[in-house]
Amino acid sequence: MIHDSVLETVGRTPVVRLNRLTMGNGSEILVKMEGFNPAGSIKDRTALGMVTRAESDGRLKPDGTIVESTSGNMGKALAMIGAARGYRVVLVTDPKAPRSMIEFVSALGAELEIVRTPDENGGYQEPRRRRVRRLMEEIPDSFWPDQYNNPDNASTHAEITARELLDEVPEFDVLVAAVGTGGHISGLSRTLKRERPGVVTVGVDADGSAAFGYPVGHWAMRGLGIAWPPGNLSPEYVDRVHLVRDHEGMGTGRMLARSEGLLVGESAGAAVFGALHHAHLAPGARIVVVAPDAGVNYLGESFDDAWLRERGIAQRIEAAGLDTPRGLLAAARRPSRRAEPTPRPAGAARP
Incomplete structure (x- = not known):
């Protein structure tokens, strides 16, 4: 086929x-x-569903930018989709992100933003999400899939x-x-x-x-x-x-x-x-x-x-x-x- x-x-x-x-x-x-799945996880389905829905309702425009917080499979899926459909992809991650993920998304042309300061509990999830919010204000025509809260x-x-x-x-x-x-x-x-x-x-x-x-x-x-x-x-x-x-x-x-x-x-x-x-x-x-x-x-x-x-x-x-x-x-x-x-x-x- x-x-x-x-x-x-x-x-x-x-x-x-x-x-x-x-x-x-x-x-x-x-x-x-x-x-x-082609990028190696169930997140391929999730990412494709969220991106496709955002394209159909205008939240993601042609030649737009996808911005997401991730340290793993969601980043790989979005990098693949961005390369296949012509979107810029900016992934916000942290020093704990596995090398395998960093190499994978970089090979597909995604850009990386590294958050190096954890929160008071030593975690990076909330600091990463704060960086995403700032990037959304700075980058025109940007779309945040927000995998934790997006009903799609x-x-x-x-x-x-x-x-x-x-x-x-x-x-x-x-x-x-x-x-x-x-x-x-x-x-x-x-x-x-x-x-x-x-x-x-x-x-x-x-x-x-x-x-x-x-x-x-x-x-x-x-x-x-x-x-x-x-x-x-x-x-x-x-x-x-x-x-x-x-x-x-x-x-x-x-x-x-x-x-x-x-x-x-x-x-x-x-x-x-x-x-x-x-x-x-x-x-x-x-x-x-x-x-x-x-x-x-x-x-x-x-x-x-x-x-x-x-x-x-x-x-x-x-x-x-x-x-x-x-x-x-x-x-x-x-x-x-x-x-x-x-x-x-x-x-x-x-x-």
């Missing part, structure tokens, strides 16, 4: 069944591999990704997805609960994330965790929340590579860990897990023994038995924190 643009290759990602990492109770785990984020997944998933897997019992910006889990679940009301949605997040109102802590996994509840997260569409610790998510990612041949990112490892725990509790269930990106971006981190050992994560992986398939399954039966019903404000109703 011949495509007129690389952007036409976004979507239609494969679904792969786990064969060796199973609970042995009749449950089934299917992994939707979003790393097969969730709508893209509700209208496109969910339909694709239902075509591929018409019948299943559970959706497990990383929380991230809240966009893909909220959008997917919104459509699924309308089309398949019995589907249970499990949101997996980093232990220490405040997305659902839990106290803010510290975590090392990328692709998970945020210091405030993102505007695109709709808790009413999430039935259960599973907070996963670094060693559980990273250990699972390593075992997926070595036991299933699936090289996925850290948030995908955490999501599969959450799915294994749910599979233990739900014999016979068919569970779909969204793997947000591929593992190539993490070869120098969670797949690097020295990197893990320097941070004490390797020792925790070994102590928990997560360095063998059997140990991983045992750990998933008894996770550090069990999934629990989604916290909701008093009087809030489920959809």
Whole structure:
């Protein structure tokens, strides 16, 4: 098949069944591999949806500039879209941004603005967003996708990704997805609960994330965790929340590579860990897990023994038995924190 643009290759990602990492109770785990998108993640869908909608309603003008705060996959997706559609792309990031992301977006012609002063808690998310606001005032015809708060984020997944998933897997019992910006889990679940009301949605997040109102802590996994509840997260569409610790998510990612041949990112490892725990509790269930990106971006981190050992994560992986398939399954039966019903404000109703 011949495509007129690389952007036409976004979507239609494969679904792969786990064969060796199973609970042995009749449950089934299917992994939707979003790393097969052209820039390597589910953010290709998100970014393309937000940009396309902004083009159609005039917020993004021809030869305009896209400005966004990012330290990972959203930047890669926007750099690709900018190159394919002729936009200037300015990405605001910080010194913690991985080298793989910096090299990728630079190769595609994106410009980088580095915020070097963290906030009082040592974080860079809010300082980066302040820099974006200044750039929006300075750059004419600029557009800020604002992935955490733009409703087109969730709508893209509700209208496109969910339909694709239902075509591929018409019948299943559970959706497990990383929380991230809240966009893909909220959008997917919104459509699924309308089309398949019995589907249970499990949101997996980093232990220490405040997305659902839990106290803010510290975590090392990328692709998970945020210091405030993102505007695109709709808790009413999430039935259960599973907070996963670094060693559980990273250990699972390593075992997926070595036991299933699936090289996925850290948030995908955490999501599969959450799915294994749910599979233990739900014999016979068919569970779909969204793997947000591929593992190539993490070869120098969670797949690097020295990197893990320097941070004490390797020792925790070994102590928990997560360095063998059997140990991983045992750990998933008894996770550090069990999934629990989604916290909701008093009087809030489920959809």
